[in-house]
Amino acid sequence: MICLAIVASAMRRDADALSPARVLGFVWALAIGLTNLKLSGLQENWSITSWIQLIIGVSSYLIGTLIAFVQNIGRQLLSVELMRKSWTKDVDEHRLFISIAVTFALYIFGYFVITFIKGVTPPLFSAKPWIARHDFTMFGIGLFLQNVVVVVFFSVVYLLIAGGEKRKKRVVLAMTAISLLTYFFLLQRLQIMMTGIVCATLIYYTTSHLRKSTVIWYFLGTSLFFLLVSSLRTGQVLVLFLYTSAAMKFSPAYAIFTEPYMYVVMNLENFARAVQQLDSLAYGYYTFDFTTALVGLKHWISEYFGMVDTPYLTSNYNTYTAFWTYYRDFGTFGIAIIPALVGWGIASAYYWLRTSPNIRSLAFYSVAMFVMFMTFFNSPLGFLWFVYNVVVMYAVLRYIRVRAVPALSAAPARLQTSQ
Numbered sequence: 001m002i003c004l005a006i007v008a009s010a011m012r013r014d015a016d017a018l019s020p021a022r023v024l025g026f027v028w029a030l031a032i033g034l035t036n037l038k039l040s041g042l043q044e045n046w047s048i049t050s051w052i053q054l055i056i057g058v059s060s061y062l063i064g065t066l067i068a069f070v071q072n073i074g075r076q077l078l079s080v081e082l083m084r085k086s087w088t089k090d091v092d093e094h095r096l097f098i099s100i101a102v103t104f105a106l107y108i109f110g111y112f113v114i115t116f117i118k119g120v121t122p123p124l125f126s127a128k129p130w131i132a133r134h135d136f137t138m139f140g141i142g143l144f145l146q147n148v149v150v151v152v153f154f155s156v157v158y159l160l161i162a163g164g165e166k167r168k169k170r171v172v173l174a175m176t177a178i179s180l181l182t183y184f185f186l187l188q189r190l191q192i193m194m195t196g197i198v199c200a201t202l203i204y205y206t207t208s209h210l211r212k213s214t215v216i217w218y219f220l221g222t223s224l225f226f227l228l229v230s231s232l233r234t235g236q237v238l239v240l241f242l243y244t245s246a247a248m249k250f251s252p253a254y255a256i257f258t259e260p261y262m263y264v265v266m267n268l269e270n271f272a273r274a275v276q277q278l279d280s281l282a283y284g285y286y287t288f289d290f291t292t293a294l295v296g297l298k299h300w301i302s303e304y305f306g307m308v309d310t311p312y313l314t315s316n317y318n319t320y321t322a323f324w325t326y327y328r329d330f331g332t333f334g335i336a337i338i339p340a341l342v343g344w345g346i347a348s349a350y351y352w353l354r355t356s357p358n359i360r361s362l363a364f365y366s367v368a369m370f371v372m373f374m375t376f377f378n379s380p381l382g383f384l385w386f387v388y389n390v391v392v393m394y395a396v397l398r399y400i401r402v403r404a405v406p407a408l409s410a411a412p413a414r415l416q417t418s419q
Contacts, residue, residue, distance in 0.1 A: 002029035016080050016354075018204060020065045020347045023372045028058050031376040035265040041247025042262075042315050043269050050272035057323035057335045061375065064343025068351060077354035080205065087206050090358055091400045093162045097172070099396045100154050103147045104175040110144030111182060122185035133187045139296075146385045148183045149195045150392050152176050153366070156199050157359060160206055190374075191385070197373055198366035205353070205362055245316075266317035267377050271324045274312040282307070282329045287338070289382040322379035342381070346372060360397050367393070 006026045010017040032054075035043070078086065114120050114136055123133035137145070155176040159169060183192065243255035246262050285292070285307065292298040301307070310318040326334035346368040353361040367390060371380060380386040 003033065014079060018201060018369065020343065020350050020368075020372065021062060021069075023369065024058075024061050024065065024343070024375070027373060027376055028061075031264055031268060034261065035268045037265075039249050039261060040265070041249070042317075043265065044273065046272045047276055049276055053275045053327065053332065053335060054268070054272065054323065056332065057321075057326075057339050060336050060339035061343040064340040064345075065347040067340070068344050068347030071348075072351045072355075075351065075355055077351070078357060083205055083354070083357045084208055086357060087161055089161065089163055091157065091162050093158070093164045095400045096154060096158050096162050096396075097164065097168055099399055100151060100158060100172060100175060103150045103154075103392065103396070104179060106144045107147040107151060107179060110138075110141050110147075113141050114138050114145075122182075123187045124185040129187055136186055143385065143388050145183070145186070146191060146389055147392065148179045149191055149198065149389050150396065151179045152195045153198050153202065153363070153393070154396060156202055160203070161359065190380075193373075194367075194370045194380075194386075194389070197370045198363075201366040201369045202362060205357070262317055264376060266315065267319050267321045270313065270317065270320040271327075273314070274320060274324060275327055277312045278328060278331075281331055284329050286325045287329045287334070287379070287382050290384040290387045293384040319378050321377065322375040325379040325382065339375075342371065359400075363393055363397060 003026055006022055006029065009015060010022055016022075115122065118138055120136050123129040123136055155172045158164060158172050164172075180192075180195075239255050239258065240252065242262070243252060243258045246258055248255070248258050248261075250257075285301065289298065292301055302309070323335050323339070326338040330338070346365075349361070349365045349368045353365045374380050
């Protein structure tokens with residue numbers, strides 16, 4: 001019911017379907033609703049403690065967005081329709097093309113080194129793809145594979161906003177197609193999901209091609225894509241194995257839906273179980289994982305202190321929601337404060353976009369959209385690959401010399417109608 005209410009509110013004339021409170025509310029209402037269906041025998045009844053900690057986390061996110069809302073009361077926001085009409089060529093087209101070409105070349109370089117020098121076969125062509133996908137990496141060089149997000153995002157910017165010669169557009173399209181196709185061979189979903197979300201956000205705010213009515217089709221198409229990736233990663237035999245091992249309560253004819261369902265609900269189940277058993281804190285080790293990974297101390301610290309990355313599991317599903325990262329490091333204090341700060345930061349980026357629409361503000365809110373969607377799964381903020389993407393995007397935005405969009409004369413929509 002909450003999901004339907006959020007969808008109904010987004011259909012109002014002046015409403016923004018991608019406002020932070022709506023996105024966070026929908027993601028968590030859907031995740032909690034699916035979990036409460038208890039379609040798997042691996043799911044358990046939750047304790048009062050587990051429910052309280054989960055509610056604290058969700059409420060903390062929403063309180064953060066509320067704080068940003070209050071801070072921006074009285075400011076005038078451009079309506080989404082007006083924003084779509086306001087985009088101008090506010091980037092250096094030549095520098096943008098160079099940026100796409102350089103990040104694409106680094107992506108191909110990393111792919112080549114891992115495939116031919118390290119001698120690792122892309123997982124899709126491996127005899128055991130579900131194992132090989134973890135081996136297709138190399139410290140340092142492997143980060144270049146994450147450029148797929150940057151290449152595709154700025155290619156969409158180039159095609160929709162920057163303009164440019166038809167010949168260059170064809171080259172950009174070719175680089176985009178090669179990046180997506182070759183990355184598909186790796187059977188990795190998080191980076192493809194990030195690419196899809198940031199590009200969908202960009203398209204939503206800059207064109208009329210992704211209206212509210214077409215969001216449903218985008219969602220269905222994305223779901224089918226991940227079902228395809230799931231089947232390729234596991235194979236039909238393993239799909240049935242997953243169905244059996246998960247003790248699903250629906251017909252085997254729908255076994256392909258086992259992994260998507262468990263992919264969502266077991267995060268919450270693992271969190272609910274783990275918060276009852278945690279007996280020591282990690283004090284920032286997981287929240288700031290990228291720092292130790294960057295300097296090469298991550299594994300040394302883990303071994304020295306005997307860190308167990310995935311404790312208290314009763315199945316092969318090993319993620320816990322973003323809340324677990326903060327709870328494991330700082331307890332209830334972390335789960336009450338950090339999501340509020342993240343929610344405030346996301347909502348602040350949103351109001352920056354709605355008051356000063358340019359490629360820079362849109363890029364950062366597009367990334368924030370991915371963070372919101374991933375809260376049911378994990379906190380990407382601490383992952384080195386995520387921080388790397390943000391840093392590269394920021395460097396490109398600085399290089400292409402974003403200029404502020406001139407003030408518009410049309411009357412903007414007010415804050416009260418934007419949520």
